[in-house]
Amino acid sequence: MVGHNTPNRELFYLGDxxxxxxxxxxxxxxxxxxxxxxxxxxxxxxxxxxxxxxxxGTTRAMRWFTDExxxxxxxRTLVWAATRAPSAGxxxxxDFLVVTxxxxxxxxxxxxxxxxxxxxxxxxDPANPHLRPGSLNLMENMxxxxxxxxxxxxxxxxxxxxxxxxxxxALFGATQNILxxxxxxxxxxxxxxxxxxxxxxxxxxFGIPDDVYIGALVPIGWPARPFGPxxxxxxxxxxxxxxxxxxxxxxxxxxxxx
Ligand SMILES: Cc1cc2nc3c(=O)[nH]c(=O)nc-3n(C[C@H](O)[C@H](O)[C@H](O)COP(=O)(O)O)c2cc1C
Numbered sequence: 001m002v003g004h005n006t007p008n009r010e011l012f013y014l015g016d017x018x019x020x021x022x023x024x025x026x027x028x029x030x031x032x033x034x035x036x037x038x039x040x041x042x043x044x045x046x047x048x049x050x051x052x053x054x055x056x057g058t059t060r061a062m063r064w065f066t067d068e069x070x071x072x073x074x075x076r077t078l079v080w081a082a083t084r085a086p087s088a089g090x091x092x093x094x095d096f097l098v099v100t101x102x103x104x105x106x107x108x109x110x111x112x113x114x115x116x117x118x119x120x121x122x123x124x125d126p127a128n129p130h131l132r133p134g135s136l137n138l139m140e141n142m143x144x145x146x147x148x149x150x151x152x153x154x155x156x157x158x159x160x161x162x163x164x165x166x167x168x169x170a171l172f173g174a175t176q177n178i179l180x181x182x183x184x185x186x187x188x189x190x191x192x193x194x195x196x197x198x199x200x201x202x203x204x205x206f207g208i209p210d211d212v213y214i215g216a217l218v219p220i221g222w223p224a225r226p227f228g229p230x231x232x233x234x235x236x237x238x239x240x241x242x243x244x245x246x247x248x249x250x251x252x253x254x255x256x257x258x
Pocket of ligand 1 (some may be wrong): 014059060061062063134135138190191192193194230
């Protein structure tokens with residue numbers, strides 16, 4: 001059943017990957033190994049979550065990471081998960097830029113500095129809303145984050161007159177899948193968009209063509225802070241039953257809510 005087992009590890013299965021590769025990691029999701037079967041239950045047990053819904057309820061934007069690299073097999077898993085997302089007409093107008101090279105990450109860290117300086121300046125002004133410590137930490141330590149995943153895309157749908165909203169819809173679904181898959185693997189990740197502040201530099205640095213949009217920059221690594229639960233509005237505030245004026249969905253008992 002298992003490709004090879006390593007003593008003192010509680011192995012778990014990660015995914016099927018269209019039949020070409022199977023991977024497993026240990027109970028804390030830090031190490032990986034090869035296996036030949038899959039089992040969602042085992043993954044969930046190993047990550048401390050009891051169900052996909054619990055994972056949804058605890059997938060916080062992670063902005064604190066250790067320096068430990070993300071194994072290649074897990075990077076592949078994350079991109080695989082991203083591409084399981086829906087897209088209009090299954091157009092799949094996405095591309096993924098995986099950045100792990102230390103020098104490239106340093107350069108991204110450099111590129112973000114002017115934005116960081118502006119943020120720091122505005123932080124010292126009490127009239128400005130303050131940035132979350134995590135967001136600041138993310139920017140300050142961008143060069144140390146083991147994996148930077150850029151979710152990119154082209155306008156491809158409908159073919160006759162491609163629409164930007166169709167493209168972004170696919171990219172954001174893919175991004176959410178990355179966040180959830182990362183959480184399931186014990187990895188932390190955050191959806192970010194601040195790359196737009198220094199997009200020209202990023203384009204040059206990585207040779208991204210002009211017709212390619214950069215939808216999200218997802219920093220990924222082993223979490224240095226705990227996961228979830230996420231804080232969200234109560235369902236009773238946002239759900240309308242059968243008529244906009246009627247709200248009667250109870251908050252109690254919603255599966256997976258943290
Ligand atoms: C479109 C979009 C853009 C975002 N941009 C950033 C960003 O630039 N920097 C950041 O730290 N977080 C960013 N986030 C993450 C949100 O701040 C985060 O999801 C939200 O505060 C809820 O926190 P939680 O996911 O931990 O529950 C973004 C999220 C979305 C959906």
